[in-house]
Amino acid sequence: MGMAADSEFHVLAVDDSIIDRKLIERLLKTSSYQVTTVDSGSKALEFLGLHEDLHDRIDQNTPSVSPNNHQEVEVNLVITDYCMPGMTGYDLLKKIKESSSLKNIPVVIMSSENVPSRISRCLEEGAEEFFLKPVRLSDLNKLRPHMLKTKSKDHCKEQVDEKTAFPSPKQEGKEESNNNKRKATEEGVSPERTRPRPRPRPNGITTMV
Amino acid sequence: MRRQLAIMRQSLFDQGYLDEQFIELEELQDDANPNFVEEVVTLYFRDSARLILNIQQALERKPFDFNKLDGYMHQFKGSSSSIGANKVKAESTLFREYCRSANAEGCLRAFQQLKKEYATLRKKLEAYFQLARQTGPLETASRPK
Numbered sequence: 001m002g003m004a005a006d007s008e009f010h011v012l013a014v015d016d017s018i019i020d021r022k023l024i025e026r027l028l029k030t031s032s033y034q035v036t037t038v039d040s041g042s043k044a045l046e047f048l049g050l051h052e053d054l055h056d057r058i059d060q061n062t063p064s065v066s067p068n069n070h071q072e073v074e075v076n077l078v079i080t081d082y083c084m085p086g087m088t089g090y091d092l093l094k095k096i097k098e099s100s101s102l103k104n105i106p107v108v109i110m111s112s113e114n115v116p117s118r119i120s121r122c123l124e125e126g127a128e129e130f131f132l133k134p135v136r137l138s139d140l141n142k143l144r145p146h147m148l149k150t151k152s153k154d155h156c157k158e159q160v161d162e163k164t165a166f167p168s169p170k171q172e173g174k175e176e177s178n179n180n181k182r183k184a185t186e187e188g189v190s191p192e193r194t195r196p197r198p199r200p201r202p203n204g205i206t207t208m209v
Numbered sequence: 210m211r212r213q214l215a216i217m218r219q220s221l222f223d224q225g226y227l228d229e230q231f232i233e234l235e236e237l238q239d240d241a242n243p244n245f246v247e248e249v250v251t252l253y254f255r256d257s258a259r260l261i262l263n264i265q266q267a268l269e270r271k272p273f274d275f276n277k278l279d280g281y282m283h284q285f286k287g288s289s290s291s292i293g294a295n296k297v298k299a300e301s302t303l304f305r306e307y308c309r310s311a312n313a314e315g316c317l318r319a320f321q322q323l324k325k326e327y328a329t330l331r332k333k334l335e336a337y338f339q340l341a342r343q344t345g346p347l348e349t350a351s352r353p354k
Binding site: 017018019020022023026027030083112133134136137 | 230233234236237239242245248249252253256283284286287288290291292293
Protein backbone atom coordinates (compact mmCIF):
# COMPACT_ATOMS: atom_id res chain seq x y z
CA MET A 1 0.00 0.00 0.00
CA GLY A 2 2.72 2.49 0.86
CA MET A 3 2.27 5.99 2.18
CA ALA A 4 -0.92 6.97 0.40
CA ALA A 5 -1.99 10.58 0.79
CA ASP A 6 -4.88 11.07 3.17
CA SER A 7 -6.73 13.06 0.56
CA GLU A 8 -7.73 9.75 -0.93
CA PHE A 9 -9.91 9.23 2.13
CA HIS A 10 -13.39 10.60 1.91
CA VAL A 11 -15.32 11.35 5.05
CA LEU A 12 -19.04 11.96 5.22
CA ALA A 13 -19.89 14.28 8.12
CA VAL A 14 -23.43 14.48 9.42
CA ASP A 15 -24.63 17.23 11.75
CA ASP A 16 -27.77 19.32 11.95
CA SER A 17 -25.86 22.30 13.35
CA ILE A 18 -24.50 24.60 10.71
CA ILE A 19 -21.73 25.76 13.02
CA ASP A 20 -20.64 22.24 13.80
CA ARG A 21 -20.75 21.28 10.14
CA LYS A 22 -18.45 24.12 9.29
CA LEU A 23 -16.17 23.16 12.12
CA ILE A 24 -15.97 19.46 11.32
CA GLU A 25 -15.44 20.25 7.68
CA ARG A 26 -12.47 22.45 8.49
CA LEU A 27 -11.08 19.92 10.93
CA LEU A 28 -11.31 17.15 8.37
CA LYS A 29 -9.86 19.21 5.55
CA THR A 30 -7.00 20.32 7.79
CA SER A 31 -6.35 16.61 8.34
CA SER A 32 -6.25 16.28 4.54
CA TYR A 33 -9.42 14.32 4.07
CA GLN A 34 -11.97 14.89 1.39
CA VAL A 35 -15.21 15.94 3.04
CA THR A 36 -18.88 15.92 2.29
CA THR A 37 -21.22 17.38 4.89
CA VAL A 38 -24.94 16.76 5.16
CA ASP A 39 -27.42 18.01 7.71
CA SER A 40 -29.40 14.86 8.40
CA GLY A 41 -29.23 11.11 8.67
CA SER A 42 -31.59 10.60 5.77
CA LYS A 43 -29.42 12.76 3.53
CA ALA A 44 -26.44 10.76 4.68
CA LEU A 45 -28.11 7.54 3.63
CA GLU A 46 -29.05 9.06 0.30
CA PHE A 47 -25.48 10.07 -0.26
CA LEU A 48 -24.33 6.59 0.63
CA GLY A 49 -26.66 5.23 -1.98
CA LEU A 50 -29.06 3.64 0.44
CA HIS A 51 -32.59 4.87 0.17
CA GLU A 52 -34.46 4.61 3.42
CA ASP A 53 -37.88 3.90 2.15
CA LEU A 54 -37.89 2.74 -1.44
CA HIS A 55 -41.62 2.45 -1.69
CA ASP A 56 -42.32 6.03 -0.76
CA ARG A 57 -39.91 7.60 -3.14
CA ILE A 58 -41.91 9.60 -5.60
CA ASP A 59 -38.97 11.27 -7.26
CA GLN A 60 -39.10 9.98 -10.82
CA ASN A 61 -35.48 10.77 -11.42
CA THR A 62 -34.28 8.51 -8.70
CA PRO A 63 -33.64 5.01 -9.95
CA SER A 64 -34.76 2.32 -7.60
CA VAL A 65 -31.89 0.94 -5.67
CA SER A 66 -30.85 -2.56 -6.50
CA PRO A 67 -30.32 -5.03 -3.68
CA ASN A 68 -26.61 -4.48 -4.10
CA ASN A 69 -27.07 -0.80 -3.18
CA HIS A 70 -24.48 0.62 -5.49
CA GLN A 71 -22.63 3.35 -3.65
CA GLU A 72 -22.48 6.52 -5.69
CA VAL A 73 -19.29 7.82 -4.13
CA GLU A 74 -16.85 5.90 -2.03
CA VAL A 75 -17.01 6.93 1.61
CA ASN A 76 -14.27 5.75 3.90
CA LEU A 77 -15.76 6.93 7.17
CA VAL A 78 -18.96 8.44 8.48
CA ILE A 79 -18.76 10.85 11.38
CA THR A 80 -22.12 11.82 12.78
CA ASP A 81 -23.67 13.87 15.53
CA TYR A 82 -25.75 11.86 17.95
CA CYS A 83 -28.57 14.30 18.68
CA MET A 84 -30.34 15.16 15.49
CA PRO A 85 -34.02 15.67 14.79
CA GLY A 86 -35.66 12.78 12.96
CA MET A 87 -32.97 10.17 12.50
CA THR A 88 -30.46 10.28 15.32
CA GLY A 89 -26.81 9.44 14.85
CA TYR A 90 -27.52 6.15 16.55
CA ASP A 91 -30.32 5.37 14.09
CA LEU A 92 -27.98 6.19 11.24
CA LEU A 93 -25.29 3.97 12.71
CA LYS A 94 -27.75 1.11 12.94
CA LYS A 95 -28.90 1.50 9.37
CA ILE A 96 -25.35 1.53 8.12
CA LYS A 97 -24.39 -1.54 10.10
CA GLU A 98 -27.53 -3.36 8.98
CA SER A 99 -26.77 -2.71 5.34
CA SER A 100 -24.79 -5.40 3.58
CA SER A 101 -23.15 -2.87 1.31
CA LEU A 102 -22.37 -0.24 3.95
CA LYS A 103 -21.68 -2.16 7.13
CA ASN A 104 -17.92 -2.07 6.72
CA ILE A 105 -17.81 1.69 6.65
CA PRO A 106 -16.42 2.85 9.99
CA VAL A 107 -18.79 5.13 11.86
CA VAL A 108 -17.82 7.64 14.51
CA ILE A 109 -20.35 9.30 16.79
CA MET A 110 -20.02 12.81 18.19
CA SER A 111 -22.02 14.14 21.09
CA SER A 112 -22.03 17.20 23.29
CA GLU A 113 -23.29 15.07 26.15
CA ASN A 114 -21.21 12.61 28.09
CA VAL A 115 -23.70 9.87 28.78
CA PRO A 116 -22.00 6.53 29.53
CA SER A 117 -25.00 4.43 28.51
CA ARG A 118 -25.22 6.30 25.24
CA ILE A 119 -21.54 5.72 24.60
CA SER A 120 -21.78 1.98 25.29
CA ARG A 121 -24.86 1.66 23.15
CA CYS A 122 -23.10 3.25 20.20
CA LEU A 123 -19.95 1.23 20.61
CA GLU A 124 -21.97 -1.96 20.90
CA GLU A 125 -23.84 -1.12 17.76
CA GLY A 126 -20.52 -0.92 15.95
CA ALA A 127 -19.33 2.67 16.25
CA GLU A 128 -15.56 2.83 16.16
CA GLU A 129 -15.19 5.91 18.29
CA PHE A 130 -17.27 8.26 20.34
CA PHE A 131 -16.06 11.83 20.42
CA LEU A 132 -17.21 14.44 22.87
CA LYS A 133 -17.93 17.79 21.33
CA PRO A 134 -16.41 20.14 20.60
CA VAL A 135 -14.32 17.81 18.50
CA ARG A 136 -10.70 18.79 18.22
CA LEU A 137 -7.94 18.20 15.73
CA SER A 138 -6.28 15.72 18.06
CA ASP A 139 -9.44 13.60 18.04
CA LEU A 140 -9.21 13.24 14.29
CA ASN A 141 -5.85 11.51 14.57
CA LYS A 142 -7.84 8.53 15.72
CA LEU A 143 -9.71 8.27 12.46
CA ARG A 144 -6.97 7.22 10.12
CA PRO A 145 -6.43 3.69 11.50
CA HIS A 146 -10.10 2.91 10.97
CA MET A 147 -10.03 4.11 7.39
CA LEU A 148 -6.82 2.24 6.65
CA LYS A 149 -8.37 -0.89 8.01
CA THR A 150 -11.20 -0.58 5.55
CA LYS A 151 -8.94 0.19 2.63
CA SER A 152 -6.88 -2.89 3.22
CA LYS A 153 -9.99 -4.93 3.88
CA ASP A 154 -9.88 -6.45 0.45
CA HIS A 155 -6.37 -7.71 1.00
CA CYS A 156 -6.63 -8.80 4.59
CA LYS A 157 -10.14 -9.96 5.22
CA GLU A 158 -9.20 -12.05 8.28
CA GLN A 159 -7.75 -9.00 9.96
CA VAL A 160 -11.01 -7.13 9.68
CA ASP A 161 -13.04 -10.10 10.82
CA GLU A 162 -10.84 -10.40 13.86
CA LYS A 163 -11.42 -6.82 14.81
CA THR A 164 -15.13 -6.66 14.19
CA ALA A 165 -16.08 -10.03 15.65
CA PHE A 166 -16.50 -9.73 19.36
CA PRO A 167 -17.14 -12.71 21.60
CA SER A 168 -20.94 -12.56 21.87
CA PRO A 169 -21.11 -8.94 23.00
CA LYS A 170 -24.80 -9.19 23.75
CA GLN A 171 -24.38 -12.12 26.10
CA GLU A 172 -21.41 -10.81 28.00
CA GLY A 173 -21.62 -7.81 30.24
CA LYS A 174 -21.85 -4.51 28.49
CA GLU A 175 -18.76 -3.31 30.24
CA GLU A 176 -16.66 -6.07 28.82
CA SER A 177 -17.62 -5.49 25.24
CA ASN A 178 -17.09 -1.82 25.89
CA ASN A 179 -13.60 -2.59 27.11
CA ASN A 180 -12.91 -4.73 24.06
CA LYS A 181 -14.03 -1.94 21.82
CA ARG A 182 -11.91 0.59 23.62
CA LYS A 183 -8.88 -1.62 23.34
CA ALA A 184 -9.45 -2.09 19.66
CA THR A 185 -9.66 1.61 19.11
CA GLU A 186 -6.65 2.38 21.22
CA GLU A 187 -4.38 0.28 19.02
CA GLY A 188 -1.84 2.19 17.07
CA VAL A 189 -2.70 5.46 18.77
CA SER A 190 0.08 7.80 19.76
CA PRO A 191 1.47 7.54 23.31
CA GLU A 192 0.05 10.91 24.30
CA ARG A 193 -3.23 9.16 24.87
CA THR A 194 -1.90 7.19 27.78
CA ARG A 195 -0.69 10.29 29.65
CA PRO A 196 -3.13 11.95 31.98
CA ARG A 197 -4.75 14.55 29.82
CA PRO A 198 -3.82 18.16 30.54
CA ARG A 199 -7.34 19.34 29.83
CA PRO A 200 -9.88 18.88 32.57
CA ARG A 201 -12.45 17.68 30.10
CA PRO A 202 -12.15 14.08 28.86
CA ASN A 203 -11.73 13.47 25.15
CA GLY A 204 -12.84 10.57 23.05
CA ILE A 205 -14.27 7.57 24.79
CA THR A 206 -14.93 7.92 28.45
CA THR A 207 -16.14 5.70 31.21
CA MET A 208 -17.57 7.55 34.11
CA VAL A 209 -17.40 6.04 37.54
CA MET B 210 -2.63 48.38 16.92
CA ARG B 211 -1.39 44.82 16.97
CA ARG B 212 -0.62 45.26 20.62
CA GLN B 213 -4.13 46.56 21.19
CA LEU B 214 -5.53 43.54 19.39
CA ALA B 215 -3.43 41.16 21.46
CA ILE B 216 -4.54 42.84 24.66
CA MET B 217 -8.17 42.69 23.58
CA ARG B 218 -7.85 39.05 22.75
CA GLN B 219 -6.13 38.16 26.01
CA SER B 220 -8.74 39.94 28.07
CA LEU B 221 -11.49 37.94 26.40
CA PHE B 222 -9.83 34.84 27.81
CA ASP B 223 -8.87 36.35 31.14
CA GLN B 224 -12.39 37.55 31.78
CA GLY B 225 -13.82 34.18 30.85
CA TYR B 226 -15.77 35.21 27.79
CA LEU B 227 -13.82 32.73 25.70
CA ASP B 228 -12.25 29.42 26.49
CA GLU B 229 -9.62 27.27 24.79
CA GLN B 230 -12.04 26.09 22.13
CA PHE B 231 -11.64 29.53 20.55
CA ILE B 232 -7.94 28.83 20.26
CA GLU B 233 -8.75 25.56 18.52
CA LEU B 234 -10.64 27.63 15.95
CA GLU B 235 -7.73 30.00 15.56
CA GLU B 236 -5.45 27.06 14.91
CA LEU B 237 -7.65 26.00 12.04
CA GLN B 238 -7.16 29.34 10.37
CA ASP B 239 -4.41 29.56 7.78
CA ASP B 240 -3.49 31.37 4.60
CA ALA B 241 -5.99 29.33 2.63
CA ASN B 242 -8.72 30.05 5.19
CA PRO B 243 -7.71 33.41 6.62
CA ASN B 244 -11.14 34.35 7.94
CA PHE B 245 -12.22 31.04 9.32
CA VAL B 246 -12.74 32.18 12.89
CA GLU B 247 -14.75 35.21 11.94
CA GLU B 248 -16.83 33.12 9.54
CA VAL B 249 -17.68 30.58 12.21
CA VAL B 250 -18.45 33.26 14.75
CA THR B 251 -20.65 35.09 12.26
CA LEU B 252 -22.54 31.87 11.57
CA TYR B 253 -22.89 31.40 15.29
CA PHE B 254 -24.40 34.83 15.84
CA ARG B 255 -26.82 34.37 13.01
CA ASP B 256 -27.88 30.94 14.16
CA SER B 257 -28.11 31.81 17.82
CA ALA B 258 -30.15 34.94 17.12
CA ARG B 259 -32.71 32.62 15.61
CA LEU B 260 -32.63 30.32 18.62
CA ILE B 261 -32.93 33.19 21.05
CA LEU B 262 -35.98 34.40 19.19
CA ASN B 263 -37.50 30.92 19.32
CA ILE B 264 -36.86 30.72 23.04
CA GLN B 265 -38.28 34.20 23.55
CA GLN B 266 -41.45 33.21 21.74
CA ALA B 267 -41.70 29.93 23.60
CA LEU B 268 -41.42 31.82 26.89
CA GLU B 269 -44.42 33.90 25.91
CA ARG B 270 -46.66 30.88 25.79
CA LYS B 271 -48.01 29.66 29.08
CA PRO B 272 -47.60 27.09 30.39
CA PHE B 273 -44.00 26.64 29.35
CA ASP B 274 -43.12 23.72 27.16
CA PHE B 275 -39.98 22.82 29.09
CA ASN B 276 -39.09 20.06 26.68
CA LYS B 277 -39.12 22.40 23.74
CA LEU B 278 -37.22 25.06 25.66
CA ASP B 279 -34.62 22.52 26.68
CA GLY B 280 -34.32 21.42 23.07
CA TYR B 281 -33.63 24.94 21.85
CA MET B 282 -31.16 25.54 24.62
CA HIS B 283 -29.40 22.26 23.87
CA GLN B 284 -28.74 23.54 20.36
CA PHE B 285 -27.73 26.94 21.63
CA LYS B 286 -25.40 25.48 24.20
CA GLY B 287 -23.85 23.19 21.61
CA SER B 288 -22.94 25.93 19.21
CA SER B 289 -21.79 28.22 22.00
CA SER B 290 -19.50 25.48 23.15
CA SER B 291 -18.22 24.95 19.62
CA ILE B 292 -16.95 28.49 19.36
CA GLY B 293 -15.62 28.67 22.90
CA ALA B 294 -18.26 31.04 24.25
CA ASN B 295 -17.61 30.16 27.86
CA LYS B 296 -19.95 32.42 29.82
CA VAL B 297 -22.82 31.97 27.41
CA LYS B 298 -22.37 28.23 27.64
CA ALA B 299 -22.54 28.40 31.43
CA GLU B 300 -25.77 30.39 31.29
CA SER B 301 -27.23 27.84 28.88
CA THR B 302 -26.42 25.05 31.30
CA LEU B 303 -28.20 26.90 34.07
CA PHE B 304 -31.24 27.48 31.91
CA ARG B 305 -31.39 23.79 31.06
CA GLU B 306 -31.26 22.86 34.72
CA TYR B 307 -34.29 25.05 35.33
CA CYS B 308 -36.05 23.42 32.39
CA ARG B 309 -35.37 19.99 33.78
CA SER B 310 -36.75 20.95 37.15
CA ALA B 311 -39.66 22.70 35.44
CA ASN B 312 -38.81 25.93 37.19
CA ALA B 313 -40.52 28.64 35.17
CA GLU B 314 -39.20 31.58 37.16
CA GLY B 315 -35.72 30.17 37.08
CA CYS B 316 -35.95 29.86 33.32
CA LEU B 317 -37.04 33.43 32.90
CA ARG B 318 -34.26 34.72 35.13
CA ALA B 319 -31.64 32.55 33.48
CA PHE B 320 -32.77 33.65 30.06
CA GLN B 321 -32.43 37.32 30.96
CA GLN B 322 -28.95 36.67 32.21
CA LEU B 323 -28.09 34.65 29.14
CA LYS B 324 -29.21 37.39 26.81
CA LYS B 325 -27.05 39.86 28.67
CA GLU B 326 -23.98 37.67 28.40
CA TYR B 327 -24.71 36.96 24.78
CA ALA B 328 -25.07 40.65 23.96
CA THR B 329 -21.82 41.44 25.74
CA LEU B 330 -19.98 38.68 23.92
CA ARG B 331 -21.34 39.78 20.61
CA LYS B 332 -20.24 43.36 21.17
CA LYS B 333 -16.78 42.34 22.26
CA LEU B 334 -16.24 39.92 19.41
CA GLU B 335 -17.51 42.34 16.83
CA ALA B 336 -15.06 44.93 18.13
CA TYR B 337 -12.32 42.34 18.12
CA PHE B 338 -12.87 41.27 14.55
CA GLN B 339 -13.22 44.82 13.37
CA LEU B 340 -9.82 45.61 14.83
CA ALA B 341 -8.39 42.35 13.51
CA ARG B 342 -9.47 43.23 10.00
CA GLN B 343 -7.64 46.51 10.24
CA THR B 344 -4.56 45.02 11.81
CA GLY B 345 -4.12 41.80 9.90
CA PRO B 346 -3.67 38.33 11.37
CA LEU B 347 -2.17 37.92 14.82
CA GLU B 348 0.32 35.24 15.75
CA THR B 349 -1.80 33.48 18.31
CA ALA B 350 -0.41 33.97 21.78
CA SER B 351 0.02 31.39 24.47
CA ARG B 352 -2.93 29.37 25.66
CA PRO B 353 -4.65 30.63 28.77
CA LYS B 354 -3.59 28.51 31.75
